[in-house]
Amino acid sequence: MKSRLSEALKIGSMTVKNGIFMAPMSLGYESPDGTVNETMQEYWLARARGGVGCIITDALSVDPDVPYLGNTLCFRNEESIASYRRFTDKIHECGARVIPQITHPGPESVSAFRGIPPMASSVYLNSMAQKTRAVTLEEIPGIIQKYAKGAYDAKRAGFDGIELHCAHAYMLLGSFLSPMRNKRTDRYGGSLDNRARLLCEVLDAIRDSCGPDFPIILRMSGSERDEQGNTLEDMKYLVPILERHGVDAFEISGGTQYERCNKIIPCHGEVQGVNVPEAEALKQVATVPVLVVGKIGEPRYAEYLVDSGKVDGVVLGRALIADPDFVKKMEAGDYDGIAPCAACAIGCVGEQTKRHPASCVINPAAGREKELELTKTERPKRVVIVGGGIGGMACARACAVCGHEVVLLERENELGGQMRLACIPPHKQELSKWIVYLEHELERLSVDVRRNTAADRDVIDSLSPEALVIATGAGEMLPPVQGIDPEQAITAWKVLRGETAIPGGNVLVVGGGMVGCEVCEYLMHQKRGSCHITMIEMADEIGAGMVVNNKVPAMIRLNRPEITMMTGTKLVSVNGGEVTVERHGTQEVLSGFTHIIYACGARPVRGLYEELKEAYPEAVLIGDALQPAQALEAVRQAVETAVRIG
Incomplete structure (x- = not known):
């Protein structure tokens, strides 16, 4: 039986061929001039050909002089609008709709790096620990007109509508809407109605400039999931008001960008459909379609959300990075053939934090669609x-x-x-x-x-x-330390494989990288009695290199009385259950350990390659055999x- 998710969905005057939307994701593909370059175009075209109903592009700044985090989409002039028109025409040829996520980056702008304090509802430290400045009352009408012009330019550029961003206590509208950021004492602060005033005025201006038949989707947090933030009840109150100001559909996200980043891009330890309860509750008070985003990577689950009436459509992000043909395969019933997102965030988020273009573990062709296209060879080998x-x-x-x-x-x-x-x-x-x-x-x-x-x-x-x-x-690898018996040493892999069972005791874990952290969590989960863990790490940071969306919840879980974490601590020698360490230049003895576990990295296994490289000069080394690294x-x-x- 065909799922309702595959049926057409009407949002205002726009009919989308199915209820699957592609989430806006900043992936580092953007151009300095703010237009859609070939990399971005091929990336989005692959998903349009793959059956997505509507693509929501990355954040598009309504002020070209106020970029988001790096190069940012924007409409600079008539030439750029014509360039966007060529792009939207190509998407339409694939049968998909396309809308930009328009926003004023406000506090999240990189303008501070140009010596210009980023503007916000109030003065606070933004996500880059930079001091914001409060928008003045005199500036607000100009900002509203920038939103109206940005939306009108989108209409002229052939977009099918817009998405307006006011979620996560983030960027300008989110900053005004959230009590976590908004500390104003004028008519734009204080009560929920006042905090929503700028949002409503922006919606009115967009309607005036674009007319009643240009769809507006609003992205908002169903709950900011913080005792200081907006609640689900707040959002239930606002939904009817926002509908009266012209919202044609709601996309429900959750959390805040600073305090709850792992709720915005939910990874390991977060349930699938993390924002579904809020979306379902808001659908009960909304008269327009409600969409939900947030760790929806399983095709059957996506269908269930719509077929059960919880929401009207789903917004997929990383699942479409992992497989651009997700929708086609789902509609054909080829669920097992979909390359799955495993919520690791290694390529999509982790590479961005390194200032690299985003990638994907299971789909390295993301952002390299032409370069890594797999085509049939004329000479099979x-x-x-x-x-x-x-x-x-x-x-x-x-x-x-x-x-x-x-x-x-x-x-x-x-x-x-x-x-x-x-x-x-x-x-x-x-x-x-x-x-x-x-x-x-x-x-x-x-x-x-x-x-x-x-x-x-x-x-x-x-x-x-x-x-x-x-x-x-x-x-x-074992560290080159006196007193370690390679035959008897307990390694992290032996513990995880179940070769060495440790139901409790006083345990030392040598190595505080990702594997060391995971071993600590594993031991706490498996313990069947009293267990205390001491984890030592030479560097000054535990979990270095972990993607922040996984590291934040992991550190919260590890922050417990049974675990002692010591940084800047180097193992010097081992003598039974006693070790000598050097900590910040001073040696000390730690004793009483019932088990010592080594999580000290790995070395390549290249013996076969060394044996064969002369006979097979074209032999290629890949993965950890070349250099230990991540699956990416x-x-x-x-x-x-x-x-x-x-």
């Missing part, structure tokens, strides 16, 4: 891949999609490699989606998978590969290798 971890599996899939004859050798009975361990700590089971998906793909593509096969020179020679890929992974690098190298093989 026999490709042998050694190692069935996520890198080897991804390479086998990519090569098979290109039409090559692929043999995948794995020494163990199960595929997945270290990713199987990564699924074990609390809140990490979602990562198993990648293994399940890739195994399904290898079967669908008839890849010759040989398990329990230890590859050596004879095995490789017998297969006569025309291309050889070595993805043999990495092994755990392994899968990217895998797909790049498949493209080079041709």
Whole structure:
């Protein structure tokens, strides 16, 4: 039976072919001139071709002189509007609608880096710890007109409507709406009606400039999830008012950008559909469609939300980064063929924090649609891949999609490699989606998978590969410290594999990176008695390199009396249950440990490559066998290798 999610949805005067919207996500693809460049266009066109009903573009600033966090979409002049018209025409040719998320970045503008204090409802520290300045009453009419002009320019540029951002106590309208930010004592502050005054005036101005038939979707937090913030009851009160001011649909998000970032981009430890309860409650008071966003990555769940009447449509973000054809596959019932988002945020958020363009673990072609397109080869080759971890599996899939004859050798009975361990700590089971998906793909593509096969020179020679890929992974490292017995040492991997059971005791974890943190959580979850953990880390930070949306909730969970975290602490020697450490230049002895666990990184396993590189000079190393890193690098190298093989 066809889901209602696949049926047309009417929002104001706009009819969307289905109830699936693509969320606005700033991914670092933007151009300095504020127009849609080829990278962004190909990225969005791939999702439009993939069946999305409506694409909501990244934040578009209504003031070209007030950019968001870096390069920002904007309408600078008539030439840029004509450029946008060419873009919207291409999206329409694919059968999709497209609207921009218009906003005044306000407090979140990078204008401070130009010596201009960012404007906000009041004076406070913004997300970059920069001091804002309060907007004056005299400035407000000009700001309202900028919103009206931005919306009218969007209409002229061929957009089907707009989304107006007022969520997360964030950017200018969100700053005014939230009591967490708005400390004004004039008619724009104090009561909820006053805090919503600027939003209502902006809506009125947009209606005056664009007319009654230009759809407006409003993105707002159903609850700011903070005792100081707007509540669900506040939003229920506002919905009828906002409808009277011209809102044609609501997109319900949640949380705040500063205090609750893990609620805005919910990752590990957050339930799917994190904003559904608020959206469902607001639908009861709304007379226009209500959409919901926030960790909706499962196609059957997305259909359930609409079919059960909880909401009228869903807004997908990372799920569409992971698979641009999500909608087509869902509507065809090919649920298992959808490349899944595992809520890791490593590529989409983590790369952004490094000032890199966003990527995706399971889909490295995101933002590189043309460069990493997998096309059928005219000359199929026999490709042998050694190692069935996520890198080897991804390479086998990519090569098979290109039409090559692929043999995948794995020494163990199960595929997945270290990713199987990564699924074990609390809140990490979602990562198993990648293994399940890739195994399904290898079967669908008839890849010759040989398990329990230890590859050596004879095995490789017998297969006569025309291309050889070595993805043999990495092994755990022990620190070069006196007193450690390599045969008896307990490593993080042994604990996670269940080889060493630790039901309690006084435990030392050496290494406070992501793996060390996960081992601590695992031990707390598994304990069957009293357990105290001391975690030592040489660096000055615990969990360095973790994506903030996962790190924030992880640090909250680790902040408990049973766990002591020590930074700037280097292991010097081990003597039974006693260790000597150097802490901030001073040595001290820690004793009484019943178990010592080492979470000290990994080193590449390259023995086979070193043996074969002379005989097979075209052999390629990928993943941890090349350099231990995250799955993001392994899968990217895998797909790049498949493209080079041709």
